[in-house]
Amino acid sequence: MGFISRGFRGRPRDEGVKLPPGQYxxxxxxxxxxxxxxxxxxxxxxxxxxxxDGKTHRWSxxxxxxxxxxxxxxxxxxxxxxxxxxxxxxxxxLDTLFADVESSAEYALVYSYGGxxxxxxxxxxxDGKAWITYEFDGEELAPAHGGPARLLVPHLYLWKSxxxxxxxxxxxxxxxxxxxTAGYHNYGDxxxxxxxxxx
Amino acid sequence: xxxxxxxxxxxxxxxxxxxxxxxxxDVTAALGQCVHCGLSxxxxxxxxxxxxxxxxxxxxxCEEVVLRLVRGPDSAWLDMRGTVNLRIPxxx
Numbered sequence: 001m002g003f004i005s006r007g008f009r010g011r012p013r014d015e016g017v018k019l020p021p022g023q024y025x026x027x028x029x030x031x032x033x034x035x036x037x038x039x040x041x042x043x044x045x046x047x048x049x050x051x052x053d054g055k056t057h058r059w060s061x062x063x064x065x066x067x068x069x070x071x072x073x074x075x076x077x078x079x080x081x082x083x084x085x086x087x088x089x090x091x092x093x094l095d096t097l098f099a100d101v102e103s104s105a106e107y108a109l110v111y112s113y114g115g116x117x118x119x120x121x122x123x124x125x126x127d128g129k130a131w132i133t134y135e136f137d138g139e140e141l142a143p144a145h146g147g148p149a150r151l152l153v154p155h156l157y158l159w160k161s162x163x164x165x166x167x168x169x170x171x172x173x174x175x176x177x178x179x180x181t182a183g184y185h186n187y188g189d190x191x192x193x194x195x196x197x198x199x
Numbered sequence: 200x201x202x203x204x205x206x207x208x209x210x211x212x213x214x215x216x217x218x219x220x221x222x223x224x225d226v227t228a229a230l231g232q233c234v235h236c237g238l239s240x241x242x243x244x245x246x247x248x249x250x251x252x253x254x255x256x257x258x259x260x261c262e263e264v265v266l267r268l269v270r271g272p273d274s275a276w277l278d279m280r281g282t283v284n285l286r287i288p289x290x291x
Binding site for chain 2: 032033034035036037078079080115159179181182183184195196197
């Protein structure tokens with residue numbers, strides 16, 4: 001047989017892919033949950049950025065949809081050691097949402113419907129590194145994966161990409177979030193394997 | 200993507216093994232009181248989400264977090280800020 005399409009040989013991306021230390025590759029999309037899945041009707045959904053001066057910038061679902069969108073394709077690395085490569089998302093860059101936000105705060109506390117929180121430096125949200133996403137793989141983002149909208153910060157472990165995102169609070173002091181106060185690393189860089197406090 | 204019909208959690212007996220590593224008594228038999236709503240009940244009656252990234256035990260009354268347990272390679276972190284107290288049965 002002289003002709004074999006490379007497309008039928010399975011998963012060529014698996015060959016020689018470089019993963020962060022300690023990670024293994026998955027092809028499904030595992031769901032990890034720390035509580036009940038919030039169900040947020042779109043007509044009541046709202047996203048906010050709260051500045052350190054007490055000013056709040058708000059977007060309704062329609063206002064978010066009206067903003068220019070991007071379609072990042074990124075690799076995901078979960079602290080529980082699975083990695084999923086080449087995931088396709090659609091959402092709004094945080095650079096767009098921060099365009100009219102006046103702030104000199106260095107720290108952000110992301111908060112979600114359902115009560116989840118996670119913290120990260122503001123600079124990790126900007127310069128094309130983070131999005132508020134509402135589509136995965138060409139379909140609306142399912143509640144189990146954080147829909148209607150989740151933060152996507154793919155250069156950090158996936159617990160930083162808060163599901164069911166509701167807002168970002170800008171702070172002058174670092175305020176550790178849900179997993180960061182329960183033993184997980186404050187920053188969470190997968191390439192430096194910053195899983196737990198002290199790593 | 201298919202949606203699970205109901206959120207997946209176990210009852211508090213799932214905490215028995217991980218907590219036995221830390222405590223000398225079986226804590227799942229202890230009575231705990233929720234900080235958020237005041238409900239009292241055995242730790243075994245909590246709703247436990249996880250195990251990864253950590254076990255999150257929530258009150259069956261108000262769904263707030265009562266207890267969290269993260270097990271790292273050489274440490275465990277136990278957060279009980281959602282618990283008013285634990286009443287632990289002991290031999291008289």
